[in-house]
Amino acid sequence: MKYSEYSVVIVGSGAAGLYAALKLSQEIELPDGILLVTKSGLGESNSLYAQGGIVGVIHQNPEDSVNCHVQDTLKAGAGLCDAKAVEYISSASDEVINDLISSGVKFDRDSTGELTFTLEAAHSIKRILHSGGDATGRGITEALRQKVLEDDNITVIENSMAVELLVDSDKECKGAILYNELTEEHEIVYTSALVLATGGVGQLYQYTTNPEGATGDGIDLAYNAGAVIQDMEFIQFHPTALALSPNNKNRFLISEAVRGEGAKLINNHGDEFMAKYHDKRELAPRDIVTRAIYSEMTREHGFNVFLNASMIDHNKLSRRFPTIAKKCGEQGIDISKKPIPVAPAAHYTMGGIKATVEGKTSINGLYAIGEVASTGLHGANRLASNSLLECVVCAYELADYLSFANLMPPKKIDNNIRQIIEVYSAPISDEDYDIQTLKQNLKKLMWNNVGIIRSGEKLQEALTEIQKMKADFKRTRKCLNKDEYEYRNMLTTAELIITEALARKESRGAHCRSDYKQTNSQAIHSNIKKQENKELIYVK
Template sequence: MRNSKYSAVVIGSGIAGLYSALKLEQQLDLPDGILLITKSNLGESNSYYAQGGMVAVLKSNENDSVESHVADTLKAGAGLSELNTVKFISENSDKVVKDLLTFGVEFDRDENGNFTLTKEAAHSVNRILHSGGDATGREIEIALCEAVKKNKNIKIYENTLAVELLVKDNECDGVIVFDEDKKEYEAVYSKVLILATGGLGQIYKYTTNPIGATGDGFALAYNAGAILQDMEFVQFHPTALAFDDEKNHNRFLISEAVRGEGAKLCDEFGTEFMFKYHEKRELAPRDIVARSIYCEMNNTGEPNVYLNATGIGSEKLMKRFPTIAKKCMEHNIDITKDLIPVAPAAHYYMGGVKTNLKGETSINGLYAIGEVSSTGLHGGNRLASNSLLECVVCAYETADFLKKSDLTLSDKYAEYKNIIEKYDENISKSDCDIDSLKAKVKDVMWTNVGIFRNEQTLKTALDEINKISLKFNRTDKCFNQNEYELRDMLIVAKLIIESALRRKESRGAHYRVDYLDKNETCEHSTLTKKEGELSFVK
């Protein structure tokens, strides 16, 4: 097996990973350079598909304040958002927006050159920056990708999957990676390892996430013994276009910003229904809107409801939402005239690897940034467009924190000889139909661990996931990327189910029909892997 060493390794090339690599290179003395690893092409990530925008509490915006943003975030978080975390991230938003501009990122502006700010569900004022109308994630990614490609101090591995973290005595010394094209393994040693691997939407039948979002980072951290937090909290976006993309195995997101601009949810006849569920109607928190839509679908027996955006006006719609308009037209839907068929889909993960604002996990040398992390910002239900802000603030802070660190590497090869030899052994391809097993996992999770849950559905899901695990019968080394993804999907599915069973209440996006009320006390759930088994810390 090949061996290499870098001062810092970043796994993932979404906004969290790209910005982390750029800030590390800018801020630190890195004698052995930086390696950026992505299991697909550079920039393919959940954040690439983020349409709505990025929260920015700008000093120039007299209508907004940190206090207002904090209040909105805490309210959406259903009691689990941590005040100090929320306040810190909000206070630093103006700073990181200015810093993004230095890397070639641009946001939409008005005729006077001022940023145009929009409003989304559960925000009290207009504070959302957007780029390219409804292509914010894509535009930020393109700019950061170009900056990374031009930086000669950042080496890039594409189509390369991280399969095991090298951890001993609670110290992370690197990672084993698998090159899918060459079918080769490599032991990469590093002083700093940042997980920026994104989410896990692909463990659900219906998701807005791209095909690579199989929860790899959560599984890596769990297998290494890191503490994970709030794994039961999966956010289902209320409005995904109700057509499956067979190529990407996902559903196209219809941004929350469309409702923020005035679009209404209705049935096929144009009759609105959100007034029955919440006083803020279409602008209620996401968990409430998703449950409301699901109830309407159950009541009517229809596979979707509709979004009526015709009242916004043709000119504004086409300027503000060109990507959505183009995608809908592929299905012969003219959003200026027609109702848009929508249904909920798995979208974002509030749980993750427990970190502080410096990205530190419970394992020394291991950091997590972005959707794979759980900082305490989102709590039980993420406020729209807070996630991109969290990515850049935490990446900025992690790089700033590491400025004082000694990143000189010592030789660690002998300590991991047994692990390395394991990956040098030959292994045959599984006899199982991996794609069929993946589809089974997705169906089990959607049916039993979705928007509505109860003890019976959760126990059914756990039983089914255990059966699939036994059939697959691989928990360690696998033959190819497809097998590794199934391995990780099974691990993460079990963590979600076990956590959901343990939380006997309804809070935020975790909604149990057998425990409809919130508990009087509000606590995070934390777990780790101890002696090979799942163990709850509290």
């Protein structure tokens, strides 16, 4: 197999991966350069589609404070946030957001040139910065993407996915096996710092706001390499995705910021209902709004509820939400006149690879940043717009941490790594799988059994089914193409979510069980790890 060596290899080109590459290049002289490898085009990611904004606890907003943001985050996180991580990330936001502005990110400003801040659910004050009205993700990723392309220290490989990590017998990560979708070839990259910035798992669910690539690849890679995986049962279902018909699976998001500007949820009879569920009504934490909508839909045997934005000034609506207005307009919905049909959809992965704010994982040489990581910022329920902040702060801190590390590519490889390489060099059977159907079956199972409201019986049924699906799909390691790799990764990730959801015999944040409605007095993380040949070992 072809091989190459880099000082640092970053997998994924969303906000976390792009910004990490840029900061590393600016901070450190790296003799063997930086590789940024991504499985579709550069910048195609969840980040690109982020709408509402990014939390900015910055000096330009003197009414805000780190303490206020920390308290809001801890409250939404339902007892499971790591207070130190929350404080660290919040405190770093001033420096990092201002660095983003210097890097060319254009946040929206008023007519006097001052930054404008908006409100989102469960935030005490207006602190959300946005770009292009409701195209914040595009504003951030486009600016970073341009800088990355101009940077000679960064090599970009597109349409190539990491499919296994090279971990030696000392449990050190020394690189990865890549699969290139265009050439259909595997290759090896060696490095002493492998950074996973592979994003979330929304595509495990039938209805999701996430684009096609969000298949949990990083979770599969890290779990199979022996890293600790944390709190995977906490999947955030966004309350308001555009619900045109049951067949519309990848759903366009109607940002929380629309409710922040005053839009109201109404049921099929046209009645506002949120007052029944929470005193903050439409701006209650996401899990509460999602369950309220779910409950209205179930009661009415409906497929959706509606978001009425017609009371918002027309000019403001089109200025603040041009992307949403355009997308709805294309479907015949003039949002200034007609209510928007909405329903919940899988949106964000609170858990992930257990990592520090600098991205350190339980495996030396392996780092995780962004949505794929679980730093303790989000706890059991993410506060809106905290995720983009986590991406950029952790990328920034990772670069700072690695500037003190020895980043020489590995000098020798051992038998463990040789064996992995052999697996990917050997031919495999050309047995044909109908991967699209297999993926759809998995997504339906996850939606029906591991969704917004869960029960032990449904979770157990899902676990049995997933294990059967794993047994039927023989490709546990080398696969024939990208779709097969994604399906392989989805199966592992689904099993982890279900196993941790079954073990959590309480309801907390986004994890709601009909058979265990109480929230336990002690908040405990779920940590899971693969050891030797034994699967799914819990670690305290």
